[in-house]
Amino acid sequence: MNGRPVKLAARGLWKLFGAGAADLERLGPAPDDAKLASAGIVAGVADATLDIHEGEIFVIMGLSGSGKSTLVRCLSRLVEPTRGKVLLDGRDLLQASKAELIELRRHKMGMVFQNFALLPHLSVLGNVAFPLDVQGVPRGERERRAREMIELVGLGGRERELPHRLSGGQQQRVGIARSLAVGPELWFLDEPFSALDPLIRREMQNEFLRLQNVLKKTIVFITHDFDEAIRLADRIAIMRGGRIIQTGTPEELVLHPADSYVAEFTREAPRAKILSARGIMRPLQDRVAVAGAVDARAKVHAIAAKVEASERPFLVEEEGRPVGLVDRAAIMEVLLGRETAA
Incomplete structure (x- = not known):
C-alpha cells in the first residue's frame, strides 16, 4: 500500500471451536467447511491471511457471526488461535509469553469496544488516566497526558464529570481518549459506534477521521455497516463463515466484487x-x-x-x-x- 511497511499480518490463521478443534492437523492444511462440519468443528476464523500497513485504517466487516470480532481478538491474542501466525512488526505474537503480551498491550495496543466499559466511580480524568496508573506512570505525568487526550477528543472542561453525567457520544469519546492515553502504535476498535444513535454516530465518525488525520495510527476497525466502512476505510476485508472473502479498497469492492455475497454488500453503496x-x-x-x-x-x-x-x-x-x-x-x-x- 503505497510502499508503507506492514505493521500487522496474519498468515494461515485459524480459530476453531468444538471437541475436535485441537486435532486440526488430521484434517489437512486447509479443510473446507464440509470437512470441518463432519468433524463437529465450527470455524470462528478459517485460514485468514492479511497484511495491515502502517498508518492504514483497515476495516473488517461482515454479517453477525461472520467471524470479524473473533479475528480481531486473535490478532490481539485476546483469544488464542488454533493455528497460524500473527506478526507484529515481523514478530510472531503467538510465540510471545504472557508477560510479553501484557507489555505489548500496555504500551503498543489500544482497544475500544462497543461497550464503553467506563469505571463509574472515576471521573473523566480518572478514567482516561487509568491505564497509565496501571503502568505505574507518576500521577503528575499521567494526568498531564490524560488532559491532552481529553482535549484531543473535544471534552476539555469535563475532566471532573462522572460517566453517568455524559451522553453516549461523550462516553465513547472518553473510551477513545483512554485507549489513546498509552500512545498505542496499533489501535483496535470493535464496532465502537454501533450503540449510538445515527446523528451521534455520524459525529463520532467525523471525530474519528479527524483524530486519524492528526495521529496517523495503524487501525483495525470492525463494523457490519458498509456505509460506515466506506467512510472510514483505506481498505476493507469482508468475511463470511470465518473466512475472508475479499480484501480491497471500497472502489475495488464495488467494481470487482469477488462473488454475490460481496456484491450484495456493495449494492446500495453511494457509488x-x-x-x-x-x-x-x-x-x-x-x-x-x-x-x-x-x-x-x-x-x-x-x-x-x-x-x-x-x-x-x-x-x-x-x-x-x-x-x-x-x-x-x-x-x-x-x-x-x-x-x-x-
Whole structure:
C-alpha cells in the first residue's frame, strides 16, 4: 500500500471451536467447511491471511457471526488461535509469553469496544488516566497526558464529570481518549459506534477521521455497516463463515466484487462517493478535443457537475500525466446506478 511497511499480518490463521478443534492437523492444511462440519468443528476464523500497513485504517466487516470480532481478538491474542501466525512488526505474537503480551498491550495496543466499559466511580480524568496508573506512570505525568487526550477528543472542561453525567457520544469519546492515553502504535476498535444513535454516530465518525488525520495510527476497525466502512476505510476485508472473502479498497469492492455475497454488500453503496475518475475512465484517444482535466483520484460526486455539463470529455490525469478520458456518459452511468466497467 503505497510502499508503507506492514505493521500487522496474519498468515494461515485459524480459530476453531468444538471437541475436535485441537486435532486440526488430521484434517489437512486447509479443510473446507464440509470437512470441518463432519468433524463437529465450527470455524470462528478459517485460514485468514492479511497484511495491515502502517498508518492504514483497515476495516473488517461482515454479517453477525461472520467471524470479524473473533479475528480481531486473535490478532490481539485476546483469544488464542488454533493455528497460524500473527506478526507484529515481523514478530510472531503467538510465540510471545504472557508477560510479553501484557507489555505489548500496555504500551503498543489500544482497544475500544462497543461497550464503553467506563469505571463509574472515576471521573473523566480518572478514567482516561487509568491505564497509565496501571503502568505505574507518576500521577503528575499521567494526568498531564490524560488532559491532552481529553482535549484531543473535544471534552476539555469535563475532566471532573462522572460517566453517568455524559451522553453516549461523550462516553465513547472518553473510551477513545483512554485507549489513546498509552500512545498505542496499533489501535483496535470493535464496532465502537454501533450503540449510538445515527446523528451521534455520524459525529463520532467525523471525530474519528479527524483524530486519524492528526495521529496517523495503524487501525483495525470492525463494523457490519458498509456505509460506515466506506467512510472510514483505506481498505476493507469482508468475511463470511470465518473466512475472508475479499480484501480491497471500497472502489475495488464495488467494481470487482469477488462473488454475490460481496456484491450484495456493495449494492446500495453511494457509488458517486466511492468511484474515482480512474475507476470509470475510458482509454485515451488521439486527437480528441477535451474540455479540461480532472485528477484520477477525484470522486465522481466532486466532478459530476462540470463533466456532465460539457459535451467534450475531460482528461484524467495522474501525477500530471494523462491516463484516460471521462465523459458525460460515464458520469451518468454512475449517477443512475448502472453497472460501471473499470
